[in-house]
Amino acid sequence: MVLVKVAVSSDLPPGGMKRYSVNGHELVVANVEGTYFAIAGNCTHAGADLSKGTLEGGVVTCPRHGSKFDIRTGKAISGPRIGFLKLKTGDAKTYGVKVEGNDLMVDLPDNPA
Ligand code: FES
Known part of the structure; x- marks a missing residue:
């Protein structure tokens, strides 16, 4: 694992969510009431960019x-809804986020995803 700077804290005010591409990993980093979390940037269902979705109360x-x-655990709370179908999808991969001064550091595996 390696800590990599992805942003500065002022980039992500509380309730903010952004996508970052770092060392071959696509991430969504969010500020949930002053605490930062990161998950894989693409939806586990069909790969949509989760940063273009919404963030409400950590969801x-x-x-x-x-x-x-x-976003705190990566757990899929509910799956996709397509027409009348309610499907299931897998949990999102999570990444640790550490704050060092004003820098947001994400704990990445050594190899690209
Ligand atoms: S791509 Fe995200 S729910 Fe289908």
Whole structure:
């Protein structure tokens, strides 16, 4: 594992969420009431960019089919809804986030995802 700077804290005010591409990893980093969390940037259902969804109370909603993920744990709270179908999807991969001064550091595996 290696700590890599992805942003500065002022980039992400409380309630903020952004996508970052770092060392071959696509991440979404969010500020949930002053604490930072990171999950894989693409939805586990069909790969939509989760940063284009919404963040409410620590829950990221996918912009494509509405899957919901708890950004604190990566857990898929609910799966996609397509027409009348309610499907399941996998949990999102999580990454540790550390604050060093004003820098947001993400703990990445040594090899690209
Ligand atoms: S791509 Fe995210 S719910 Fe389908």
